[in-house]
Structure formats: structure tokens, C-alpha cells
Amino acid sequence: MSEVKKENKIDKLLNQEMTRRKFMKISGKSLAGLTVSASLLSLFGCTQEQVDSGAVSLWTTPTGLLVVNQAKCTGCQRCEINCTVVNDGMVSSHTSRVKITRNLMSNNGHGTYQDDWVYYPDTCRQCDVPACGEACPKEAIYADDKGVKHVDEAKCVGCGACVEACPWHMPTIHPETRKSTKCILCGACAEGCVTGALSIVPWDAVTAAAQPTRKN
Amino acid sequence: MTIYGWAGKILRVNFTTGSITTEDTMKYKDYIGGIGIGYKVIYDEVPLDTHPYDEASKIVLAMGPLTGTGVPCSGRLSMTFLSSWTKGFSVVDAHMGGHISHALKYAGYDGIIFEGKSETPVYLKIDDDKVSIEDASHLWGKGTFEANRILVEENGSDFDAATIGPAGENLVNMSCMITSVGNAGGAGVGAIFGSKKVKGFVVRGTGSLKVADPKGLKEVSDYMLRELVGGNNNHNVPAVPQSWAEYSAPSGKNRWSGAPGRGWHKAEGGFVDMGEQPVGDIDKIGYRAHKGHFDHGPIADKYMVKVGGCSSCPIRCYAQYDIDPLAEYDLPTKVSNTCMPIIYQSAWYPEGLTDFVDEGDANLVICGAGARAVDDYGLWDNYGNIQRDFNYLYRSGILKEKLPEEEWNSIPWHWMKEGDPRFVVDIVRRISLKEGEISKLGLGTYLLVEEWDLGKEYFDIEYLQNVTYNGYPKHHSSEDAWQSGLLYNIMYNRDCMVHHITNFVQSGSPYELYKKILEEEFGEGAVDKPKHYTPMNRAKARLAKWAFIGKQWHDMATLCNWMYPMTLSPSKERGYKGDLELDAKYMTAVTGENWTREDVDLVSERVTNMLRVITAISFHIHEGSTNLREDHDTITAWVFDKEPDFEPFEAGTVKMDREDMEVAKTMFYEEMGWDVKTGIPTRETLERLGLGYMADDLEARGLLPA
Amino acid sequence: MLFGPRKKGFAKEVELTDFSQEVNEDKLKEEEEKMDLMDYLDQLDEEESPLTSEELETEEAVEEEKSETELLADFIRLRSQAAHLTAKSSLEKEEPELEQLLEDLKNDEKCKDITSIRGEKDIYFYSKDFMSDNYAMIAALVEDNNLPRTIAEMVRWNCKTYPCATPLYYFKNSPYFYTDAQIERALMRIRQEEEYSDIQELTTGNNVRYLYSTLHMTEKYARALAEGVEYGEYGYRRSN
Structure with missing residues (x-):
């Protein structure tokens, strides 16, 4: 590899890291009141109106920007199926690390049985300072070199402190192993989402799409 | 274990x-x-x-x-x-x-x-x-x-x-x-x-289901989603031309109706455009089915919030509406349905409908009101028979004769004449609460004919669509699937719900294309040209058997018969050929046992013969019958007498021929291993399927064919 | 017709309330205050300094620079992916050396997916990886913008290929998006011109108009097919 090309590559990665840092500042916060450029909207697969209405959430993850668009979630539960078949080799709604079923029927006055179709998959935010990890008495939740939080099953005693501590109760005690289990950002849920309601946009794509809006 | x-x-x-x-x-x-x-x-x-x-x-x-x-x-x-x-x-x-x-x-x-x-x-x-x-x-x-x-x-x-x-x-x-x-x-x-x-x-349920080969299962699922699955009813070409696709259904009456510019105007945060959905793009499959547009045309988009459907299914066949014109009548506006309730409520208005807000929205608004009402009261429509019975009896004046004058006068007929959505709700309530004589419509056609003494000839009225004299209508019959379709339509004790053949006939694919694929499987002559069918042959009998026993498989497995089998594919690389081994592949991955298509066929045939044996015994008990061919599988007259301008087998008709249908029944019974005289399974067939105990039972009742 | 003018005598008239065109001070102010997402992100305090270049050392291969022909192929692919043909005339405006470039393109192993279709007025390029030949045929007809010819060609093709009669509403869908008035004008010419004499019209029981070509089917058969579509499994539903 020539030096010039190597330099370019490093520049590119630096830019991506800067983009990620920028988005981290608003991870999970409402975007209402902001305008989003056309190139970013097309990347997120949403419209400005959906951003304004609060239907879209963005979450910063180590591998990309996680976009959840509840206007597009049709409740098929394939995210939960793919999560568990890939990670557990069995199929379950309860153990899934992405959670739609609990929102599908009835969620705070919304859902299938509340006469509207407002539901969405809850996802792990891979918090920089994870409440789950902080709460674990056995320090069984650790971050890998990319910042993805994992459960060390050897240390986990299945006490459920992480489940309680997480504001969104995303970790789950697996009913059979009696160990905590949580999202490790494998991406199976988003890859299998049949309406693109759940997607992970890689940082290089976000970085590239963010460029044209820069003033310089 | x-x-x-x-x-x-x-x-x-x-x-x-x-x-x-x-x-x-x-x-x-x-x-x-x-x-x-x-x-x-x-x-x-x-x-x-x-x-x-x-x-x-x-x-x-x-x-x-x-x-x-x-x-x-x-x-x-x-x-x-x-x-x-x-x-x-x-x-x-x-x-x-x-x-x-x-x-x-x-x-x-x-x-x-x-x-x-x-x-x-x-x-x-x-x-x-x-x-x-x-x-x-x-x-x-x-x-x-x-x-x-x-x-x-x-x-x-x-x-x-x-x-x-x-x-x-x-x-x-x-x-x-x-x-x-x-x-x-x-x-x-x-x-x-x-x-x-x-x-x-x-x-x-907080537990989990064990899968023998999760990796294999994921691979087969992804393969199906990338290469095999089409739109609603597994139609394998889009209704509207899409840039990646070679074909589309020019009439647009095809259930892969999601298309660029079409979508959901009432979605949260504004219009969701369903766009193109190329083969292989898993994240767009959910936009292929746009049942709202299929059912009601462009007006559906105006009121659609989303699409929905069942667990695990990428084809979201439920149209979910917020039909606000209904609020004017103090009726609920949220409606989610895919089947008869959202299609067939205008039949409650024999004198026609008037549009509400936009041109052509009358049917949608009325169906919305009716769907919500029948689902809320839990009233089943027998695939439209209840509406057709009402409509015909009203138009013929029989309903007025049958209802006491006081009751007749209590019915808000002005709502019917004005196309007021409250009319369907009122009638559905009366039937569901068994209020008055009109609620006899809730008996079902067979008992209604008895109760109101309408005569056997009532079943021969074309409008009413009864396929046999047993009380249920046709469900994608000879009009899509020639003799084969009519054969499986008369096998059940309700409307048949078999979609094997209609799914490829209505797929929007060129005739020559699917004919070749199906004939490779079932032999020359298995598939007729649309609205131009030919006399019965052995290949059609094999095709009918495949569809008939296959439907039972789906309700055993349990898979959706609107989607399976994957007969065709939207993929040009595959030559548009689906994969009829797929169900066996899933069984192998899920159960860890080695399943082949023959294994699937065998269990399907077993359960199908149980249906037939139970039917024979019931008909013996209740009708004194010893012959299903004559007493159960009798086709109504209109099927043979309709379209007087056509002769059977002429281009442009699906009018059936009486003699030919008897040939068809005989060939079909032979394929099934049933006695051709009575249509009852033989001992040999039942023994082959592990149902010897049923043969003994039939024998004891004097029903086993000699 | 979804947003067309409403006919008189409809059960309900709706008053349209649309403030979007009005000058509304609050609205203007709101627009002014709305900040671009990326500007907003820049303005927020940095949480941590980004990783250093040393931390990002990588041995991943860097993409090779692309040749002119490959760039052109990429451009055509991108347009094909978005369902657009690329007209030769439009390339000519931007590429002085177009003929040479196209010659190179033809011989480039990496660009075998790029092909073209000749329309009445232009040559159109597309990538077979993203666009089917049949769609390119339709798209070229649409680009040529000769409506009578487009309608006649597609009615014939549909009659021959599927076989089926073609409803007029087919031409209101993607990628045609013709209006009723455009279709009527085209039909007038189709009725008058000799080259279109095989194109005939029929109306189904629910008043839906269909076209078919006598080169490929009889009136009786075309009618049966059209009625089959409109009547369907459950009876007539729409009448557009």
C-alpha cells in the first residue's frame, strides 16, 4: 500500500470516528426541530416529517447509526425471531434482545388492542456508561474493543440487577440458562427487517452523506 | 429427549x-x-x-x-x-x-x-x-x-x-x-x-422453541426470502412495472401491488412510499403486499396508516386504515383486515352506494364500517354467502315475505337506500344478537333453505355461488383452475380455502412461463390457458390432488396456504421456478429428521383421507348416505348452465361440462385411491396410509368400498 | 381518481383548510430557527477527543482509483438502480470524448452489464444488473414521449406476452403516470391512424375500458379476460 493511500485511509477512518462522536451527543434524543439533509434522510430511509413527528429514533452504536422508524414497523416479529435463532439456536420472543412483542399489543395507550398501530422494536443503546454494567454486582458486563457491551456468562449469576437497572429493561435473564443476555450488535434483527423499520447505517455511509451539508 | x-x-x-x-x-x-x-x-x-x-x-x-x-x-x-x-x-x-x-x-x-x-x-x-x-x-x-x-x-x-x-x-x-x-x-x-x-x-409464552439445525433453518429462510417469496398470494411479478422486473401484471389486479408512488398517507409522520421491491432485498419485502390498493384502488392510500399481518410473515397482507368519514356517523374509523370483511360489505346494499368524499370511495368506507362490525360482533360470513343470501332475498322480495311486518318496518331501510354505513352495522347486530326473523341468515345457507323452505333450486342460482348443495360457496374454483379447481372445491365441508392453483394463475406471469414450470411437474396438459380450458385429463387430476392434499399439509404444519407452496419465484435467474421441496427442507432443519417431499405428501394424504372418512361417516349418520360421490360431491347446476352465449371449452368461458366433470371426478378419485362409484377411500389406500383402523370402522358401518 | 375534482352531489363536501400557503409569522419564525442536524451537532460540546491516527492503523486494502469508463458505468448503474435510463444525448452534453468512452465501455470486461436500447429519439443506456430489458423497453417508450405509439406497443406486447387485455388505468401507473386527458388524446390518434388499426377498445360490466390488439386475440376472448379480471373472485368492486 502506498503511503498516500494509507494516509487517505486513515483520514477516512478519522472522519468516521468524528461523525460517530458527533452523533453520540444526540443518541436517543429527539430530532424534532432540526432539519436533516436529503442525503441523510435517504440514508436513514425516512422523511423530514417522520423526524418532526418523533417517529424516528437514532442511536449511536459502535458499528453504525441505528435507525428505528416506528411508522414503518408492521409488527411481524421477525427481528425477535432472527435475534434468537442466530444467538441462541432456538426461537423465543421473551429472550430476544430486540423487543417488539411487549409493545405490539398494548404500550402506554398504543398498540394493536388500543386501536392504533403504533409499535416499534426496543433496542439496546450500547450506552457509553451502561446502567446494566454499572449495576452488575459481579462486573460481568464488559465492553469489547469496539465498545459493544457483552455479558460474561462465567461471571453472571443471573441476579437480574442489569435488567432492573436498564431504563428500558433490555437485558433479559434467559429462562433456561438463568444467565443475563443482551444485545451484542450482531445485526441479525436489522438485516432481517422486512420493511427497513430497523436499520444499522455504517459510519462510512453516514460520514459520506453528511459531507455535502458541510459549509467548508 | x-x-x-x-x-x-x-x-x-x-x-x-x-x-x-x-x-x-x-x-x-x-x-x-x-x-x-x-x-x-x-x-x-x-x-x-x-x-x-x-x-x-x-x-x-x-x-x-x-x-x-x-x-x-x-x-x-x-x-x-x-x-x-x-x-x-x-x-x-x-x-x-x-x-x-x-x-x-x-x-x-x-x-x-x-x-x-x-x-x-x-x-x-x-x-x-x-x-x-x-x-x-x-x-x-x-x-x-x-x-x-x-x-x-x-x-x-x-x-x-x-x-x-x-x-x-x-x-x-x-x-x-x-x-x-x-x-x-x-x-x-x-x-x-x-x-x-x-x-x-x-x-x-416466555419459553423458547428448540430447532435442530438453527444455522440450516436461517439459511433456508434467507434463501426463501431472497429467491422464492413473491408478493401477497405469492404472486411472483409486481402489479406495476418495476425497473428490475421483466414482467408485471398489466391489469394491476395482482396482489404484489406495492409500487412507486403508492403507499400510506396516514402513516405517522406523513406519506410512506412503498417504492420498488427488487428480488433479494429483504428489507423491502414488507412493501410488496398493498392489499388496500388491490381491494379498493388508489383511494385506499388516502386512508392507510400501515400494513400488518401475522407473526413471522414478511408479506403484510393486512391493510390498516383510519377511515375518518366514518366518524361522521359515530362509527369507529380504525379498520384492519385482509379478507372478505374489507371486500364484500357493499352486498348489504342491493340498491347501490353513493360516494362519500372522493370519487370511488363508497365501497371502501362501507367495507370499513362492515369489517369493523362483523369482527366486533364475531359474525362469520361464510365467504360472502351471508351477504349474498341477504342481497338475493331482498331483491327477489322473499325477505319481505318472510319477515313479520312489524320487524320489516323496524329495519332502517332508508339507511340502506342512502348508502349509510350504519345500515350494515344494524343488520350485523340483528343477526349477531338473534334479533327477529332476519337473524335466520345466521343459520347458514343450508339450514336457511330448510327453515324458509327455499327449495333445492335455491343453490342453483348463479349469483349465490354455492358450489355444492351442502351450504358453502366456491373459493377460487373453475374460473381460475378449470376442472382441478372445481374438484377440490367440492371436497370439504366448508369453502375450500385452497390457493395452490389460483396463486400461479393470477400471478401476473405470462401463461407460457408458468405452464412450462407446472407441466414439468405434472405432465403435459396440466395447465389451461386463462379462460380457455380443455377437456379433463390425467395431468389435471394429478394437479388437483397436489393442491388438495397440499392444503391439508399447510394446516398441519402450520403454514399459510395463501403463501405456500413456493411454486413460482420472482427471480429471473431461477427461470421463475419456485421450490416445491422447500417445506421438506424446513421440516429437516427444524426437526432434525430427514424429510423429503414424498414424506410430506404421505402425511398430507393420510390426514386428507381422515377428512374423507369422517365425512363419509357423518353423511351416513345424518343423511343415511353410503355414497359421497352422489350425496356430498354434487355440483350445483349454475356451474354448467351459466354464460349461455358460450359452449364449454370455447375460448372465453369457464362454463363447465357435466359429462366432462364426471370424467374428472372419476380420474380424481382414482388418483386419490378412492372407489370411483362412491368416492370413499378403499381399504388398500387406508392401509397404505396407516389408517387401517378407519377402514375397519368403515367396514363395520357398511361403508367400505367392495 | 384520488385527488381529482369531486363530482357534484356527493354525500359530503369537505372544506379544505390549508394554511400552508398563507403568510404566517409564527411559521416563518419557526423555519428560521430550525437548524440543520449537522450544524447542530457541530455546535454541541465535544464529549471526547476522537481516536488518534495511530489507533486507526489498518492493513485493509484501499480501493483502486477508477478509470473514466468505470466511472461512466457507475453513473449508468446508479441511474438504473433508481429506475432511470441514461440518454446518450444527455451524456454528449457533458462528455466531449463520449464516442471513445463508449467504445472503451463496450470492451471493458468490468462493464459487461452496461447495454443500450434504441428509442425513436435517442439511444438509452442501462445496467442489466439493475434493470430488465423489458423495463428498458417500457422506459424507452416513455422517454420518447410518443403516447399513441407507447400505448399501442404495450397493448400489443401485453396481448402477445401474457396474454391479456390492457386497461386504460394501466397507463396511469408507474412508470407512465399519464393523465386521463393525455390518454384520451392518444386514443383519438390511435383510432384515426392506420398503423394502429389493430388496437381496439372494450368496456367491462363495471365500466372499465380495456384495449387489446386484434393481431393477437379476438374480441370475445379479450372481453372474457377483461371481465375475469374486473369481476374477480368476489364480483365487481371498483369502477375507475
Whole structure:
């Protein structure tokens, strides 16, 4: 590899890291009141109106920007199926690390049985300072070199402190192993989402799409 | 030993004694699941002279090994029971989608046997292995929407619910059960639950289903999603030209109707454009089905919020509407449905409809009102027969003759004439609450003809669409699938619900293309040109058998017959050929046993013959019949007499020929291994399928063919 | 017709309330204050300094620079992916050396997916990886913008290929998006001109108009097919 090309590559990665840092500042916060450029909207697969209405959430993850668009979630539960078949080799709604079923029927006055179709998959935010990890008495939740939080099953005693501590109760005690289990950002849920309601946009794509809006 | 695919237990609840027990599913393994378990339990445990509303009557709700394992389009369950409304009062099944079948399997059950009768209204609560019978007096009389909502609120947001409405409670034969707002199981199951004073059930399942080869399962699923699956009804070309596609359906009457510029105007945050959905793009498959547009044209987009459907299914065939013109009439505006309720309510308005806000919106608004009403009251429409009976009897003046004058005058006919959506709601209420003589429409066509003395010739009226004299209409019959379609239409004790052939005929693909694919499979002459059919031949008999037994497979597995089998594919690289081995591949990955297509066919044939044997015994008991060919499989006259300008076999007609259809029946019975004179399975066939005990039974009753 | 003028005598008249065109001070202010997402992100305090270049050392291969022909192919692919043909005339405006470039393109192993279709007025390029030949045929007809010819060609093709009669509403869908008035004008010319004499019209029981070509089917058969589509399984539903 020539030096010039190597330099370019490093520049590119630096830019991506800067983009990620920028988005981290608003991870999970409402975007209402902001305008989003056309190139970013097309990347997120949403419209400005959906951003304004609060239907879209963005979450910063180590591998990309996680976009959840509840206007597009049709409740098929394939995210939960793919999560568990890939990670557990069995199929379950309860153990899934992405959670739609609990929102599908009835969620705070919304859902299938509340006469509207407002539901969405809850996802792990891979918090920089994870409440789950902080709460674990056995320090069984650790971050890998990319910042993805994992459960060390050897240390986990299945006490459920992480489940309680997480504001969104995303970790789950697996009913059979009696160990905590949580999202490790494998991406199976988003890859299998049949309406693109759940997607992970890689940082290089976000970085590239963010460029044209820069003033310089 | 670990069981893969099956949850392992069947729940048995007796509402007379309150006993709740479980038993090993594996004792039914020869029958796989769903209706297979259903037929076996009904045959073994319910004497076929039992009245469906008696204490001895049972409902067998069951899923198969593929449901809940993540196999796409597997979010279904079957309910098997004795019919209260058809000639012979034999076995029927209802099929229900939604999300509750998955929940039941995660809770650890492959099925529930509902037996006995409660004194007071109750519901069944299933919270994993904690199962209880709960008081439902506060729910009795309530519509399904409210009852399901209350049940989920009372029990917890991770529960799902299914209930019957007032129609079932009041023992209206034409009644159903509803889950997930608008997913219905029909065929009269509502009243059977009602007779047991069971409002419904709630489930929470926190367990998991074991899969023998998860990696293999994921691979087969992804392969299906990338290469095989099409749109709704597995139509394999889009309705509107898409840039990647070679073909589209010029008429647009094809169910892959999501297209650029079409979508949901009432979506949260504004219009969602369904765009193009190229083969291989998994994240766009959900935009292929746009049933709203298929049913109601462009006006549907204006009121659509989203699409929906069953667990695990990428084809979202439910159109979910917020039809605000209904608010003007104090009617609910939220409607979610895919089937007859959202298509066929204008038949309640024999004098026509008037548009509401935009040109061409009358049918949509009326269907919205009607769908919501029938689903809330839990009224089943027998694939449109109830509407057609009403419409015809009104137009012919018979209805006025049959109704007492006072009752006639109490009906808001002005609403009907004005096209007011409250009219359909009013009539649905009267039928569901058994109010007055008009509610006899809820008996079902067969008993209505008896009750009002309408005569056998009533079934011969073309408009009414009755395919036999047994009380149910055709369901994608000869008009799509020539003799083959008509053959499987007359095999059941309800409308046939077989979609094998209509799915490729209506796919939008060029005729020559699918003909070649199907003829490779079934032989030359298997497939006729649209609206230009040819005399019966052996290949068509094989095709009919494939479709007939295949439908039973889907209700055993349990898979959606609107989607399976994957006969065609949208992929040019595959030459548009689907994969008929797919179901076996799923069985292998899920169960860890080596399944082939022949294995699938064998169990399908076994369960199909159980249906036939049970039907023969019921017809013997109730009709004194010893011949199904003559007493069950009789085709109504209009099928042969319609379209007087055409001769059978002429280009442009599907008018059938009497002699040719008798040839067709004979060939079909031969393919099935049934006696050609009586249409009853021979001992040889039953022995081959492991049903020797049924042959013995037939013999003891004097029904076994010589 | 979804947003067309409403006919008189409809059950309900709706008053349209649309403030979007009005000058509304609050609205203007709101627009002014609305900040671009990326500007907003820049303005927020940095949480941590980004990783250093050392931390990002990588041995991943860097993409090779692309040749002119490959760039052109990429451009055509991108347009094909978005369902657009690329007209030769439009390339000519931007590429002085177009002929040479196209010659290179033809011989480039990496660009075998790029092909073209000759329309009445132009040559159109597309990538076979993203666009089917049949769609390119339709898209070229649409680009040529000769409506009578487009309608006649597609009616014939549909009659021959599927076989089926073609409803007029087919031409209101993607990618045609013709208006009723455009279709009527085209039909007038089709009725008058000799080269289109095989194109005939029929109306189904629910008043839906269909076209078919007598080169490929009889009136009786075309009618049966059209009625079959409109009547369907459940009877007539729409009448657009």
C-alpha cells in the first residue's frame, strides 16, 4: 500500500470516528426541530416529517447509526425471531434482545388492542456508561474493543440487577440458562427487517452523506 | 429427549369439571399437527352424531412443528370441530392468523383441546405452565375489540388474546373467533365456544422453541426470502412495472401491488412510499403486499396508516386504515383486515352506494364500517354467502315475505337506500344478537333453505355461488383452475380455502412461463390457458390432488396456504421456478429428521383421507348416505348452465361440462385411491396410509368400498 | 381518481383548510430557527477527543482509483438502480470524448452489464444488473414521449406476452403516470391512424375500458379476460 493511500485511509477512518462522536451527543434524543439533509434522510430511509413527528429514533452504536422508524414497523416479529435463532439456536420472543412483542399489543395507550398501530422494536443503546454494567454486582458486563457491551456468562449469576437497572429493561435473564443476555450488535434483527423499520447505517455511509451539508 | 419444532405438550381443558391436564404431543406425531391432530382427536373422542353445541362436542386448536420456529408465513393455527351448519354436520376447520399461535408455542403447547361446558362465562388463561379458568362475566356481551383490549390490560401487555363476540355467545352458527383486531377463525367456531360459555383465551409464552439445525433453518429462510417469496398470494411479478422486473401484471389486479408512488398517507409522520421491491432485498419485502390498493384502488392510500399481518410473515397482507368519514356517523374509523370483511360489505346494499368524499370511495368506507362490525360482533360470513343470501332475498322480495311486518318496518331501510354505513352495522347486530326473523341468515345457507323452505333450486342460482348443495360457496374454483379447481372445491365441508392453483394463475406471469414450470411437474396438459380450458385429463387430476392434499399439509404444519407452496419465484435467474421441496427442507432443519417431499405428501394424504372418512361417516349418520360421490360431491347446476352465449371449452368461458366433470371426478378419485362409484377411500389406500383402523370402522358401518 | 375534482352531489363536501400557503409569522419564525442536524451537532460540546491516527492503523486494502469508463458505468448503474435510463444525448452534453468512452465501455470486461436500447429519439443506456430489458423497453417508450405509439406497443406486447387485455388505468401507473386527458388524446390518434388499426377498445360490466390488439386475440376472448379480471373472485368492486 502506498503511503498516500494509507494516509487517505486513515483520514477516512478519522472522519468516521468524528461523525460517530458527533452523533453520540444526540443518541436517543429527539430530532424534532432540526432539519436533516436529503442525503441523510435517504440514508436513514425516512422523511423530514417522520423526524418532526418523533417517529424516528437514532442511536449511536459502535458499528453504525441505528435507525428505528416506528411508522414503518408492521409488527411481524421477525427481528425477535432472527435475534434468537442466530444467538441462541432456538426461537423465543421473551429472550430476544430486540423487543417488539411487549409493545405490539398494548404500550402506554398504543398498540394493536388500543386501536392504533403504533409499535416499534426496543433496542439496546450500547450506552457509553451502561446502567446494566454499572449495576452488575459481579462486573460481568464488559465492553469489547469496539465498545459493544457483552455479558460474561462465567461471571453472571443471573441476579437480574442489569435488567432492573436498564431504563428500558433490555437485558433479559434467559429462562433456561438463568444467565443475563443482551444485545451484542450482531445485526441479525436489522438485516432481517422486512420493511427497513430497523436499520444499522455504517459510519462510512453516514460520514459520506453528511459531507455535502458541510459549509467548508 | 429434546423435541425440536414441536413444543411437546397438548393442553386439555374440561370446562365442565374444571380439569386442566397436559399430554404428550408425540402420540399424535403421525398426524403432524394442526388439523391432523384435530381430525384424530375429533374422530377418537367425539361421537359423530354429537350435536356441535352439546357438552360432548370439542374444539381442537392446534399448531404444527413449523409454527413459532421462525419459518416465514407460519403464524397460523387451526381449530377443528363438528359443523353446526352444513349438510352432514361433519368435521370442519377454522384457520386463524395473528400473533397468538407463536405465543402459545412459546408457552409450551402445540394445541389446546376445549371440552365440556362451563355454567358461567369464563376465559382460559395460559401463562406459560400456569393455566387457569378465569371468570369472564365482565366480558360477556362485549365485542371482540373491547374484550381483547380488556384481557390484555388486565393480564399484562405481553399477553395476547383471542375472543368470540356476541354472535358466538348467542350461538349464531355463522360466528368466528378474533385475535389481533381482524384475524379471524371462522366456520362457526364462535358458537361452539359460546355453547361452552368460553369467551376466549389469553396467552403469555416466555419459553423458547428448540430447532435442530438453527444455522440450516436461517439459511433456508434467507434463501426463501431472497429467491422464492413473491408478493401477497405469492404472486411472483409486481402489479406495476418495476425497473428490475421483466414482467408485471398489466391489469394491476395482482396482489404484489406495492409500487412507486403508492403507499400510506396516514402513516405517522406523513406519506410512506412503498417504492420498488427488487428480488433479494429483504428489507423491502414488507412493501410488496398493498392489499388496500388491490381491494379498493388508489383511494385506499388516502386512508392507510400501515400494513400488518401475522407473526413471522414478511408479506403484510393486512391493510390498516383510519377511515375518518366514518366518524361522521359515530362509527369507529380504525379498520384492519385482509379478507372478505374489507371486500364484500357493499352486498348489504342491493340498491347501490353513493360516494362519500372522493370519487370511488363508497365501497371502501362501507367495507370499513362492515369489517369493523362483523369482527366486533364475531359474525362469520361464510365467504360472502351471508351477504349474498341477504342481497338475493331482498331483491327477489322473499325477505319481505318472510319477515313479520312489524320487524320489516323496524329495519332502517332508508339507511340502506342512502348508502349509510350504519345500515350494515344494524343488520350485523340483528343477526349477531338473534334479533327477529332476519337473524335466520345466521343459520347458514343450508339450514336457511330448510327453515324458509327455499327449495333445492335455491343453490342453483348463479349469483349465490354455492358450489355444492351442502351450504358453502366456491373459493377460487373453475374460473381460475378449470376442472382441478372445481374438484377440490367440492371436497370439504366448508369453502375450500385452497390457493395452490389460483396463486400461479393470477400471478401476473405470462401463461407460457408458468405452464412450462407446472407441466414439468405434472405432465403435459396440466395447465389451461386463462379462460380457455380443455377437456379433463390425467395431468389435471394429478394437479388437483397436489393442491388438495397440499392444503391439508399447510394446516398441519402450520403454514399459510395463501403463501405456500413456493411454486413460482420472482427471480429471473431461477427461470421463475419456485421450490416445491422447500417445506421438506424446513421440516429437516427444524426437526432434525430427514424429510423429503414424498414424506410430506404421505402425511398430507393420510390426514386428507381422515377428512374423507369422517365425512363419509357423518353423511351416513345424518343423511343415511353410503355414497359421497352422489350425496356430498354434487355440483350445483349454475356451474354448467351459466354464460349461455358460450359452449364449454370455447375460448372465453369457464362454463363447465357435466359429462366432462364426471370424467374428472372419476380420474380424481382414482388418483386419490378412492372407489370411483362412491368416492370413499378403499381399504388398500387406508392401509397404505396407516389408517387401517378407519377402514375397519368403515367396514363395520357398511361403508367400505367392495 | 384520488385527488381529482369531486363530482357534484356527493354525500359530503369537505372544506379544505390549508394554511400552508398563507403568510404566517409564527411559521416563518419557526423555519428560521430550525437548524440543520449537522450544524447542530457541530455546535454541541465535544464529549471526547476522537481516536488518534495511530489507533486507526489498518492493513485493509484501499480501493483502486477508477478509470473514466468505470466511472461512466457507475453513473449508468446508479441511474438504473433508481429506475432511470441514461440518454446518450444527455451524456454528449457533458462528455466531449463520449464516442471513445463508449467504445472503451463496450470492451471493458468490468462493464459487461452496461447495454443500450434504441428509442425513436435517442439511444438509452442501462445496467442489466439493475434493470430488465423489458423495463428498458417500457422506459424507452416513455422517454420518447410518443403516447399513441407507447400505448399501442404495450397493448400489443401485453396481448402477445401474457396474454391479456390492457386497461386504460394501466397507463396511469408507474412508470407512465399519464393523465386521463393525455390518454384520451392518444386514443383519438390511435383510432384515426392506420398503423394502429389493430388496437381496439372494450368496456367491462363495471365500466372499465380495456384495449387489446386484434393481431393477437379476438374480441370475445379479450372481453372474457377483461371481465375475469374486473369481476374477480368476489364480483365487481371498483369502477375507475
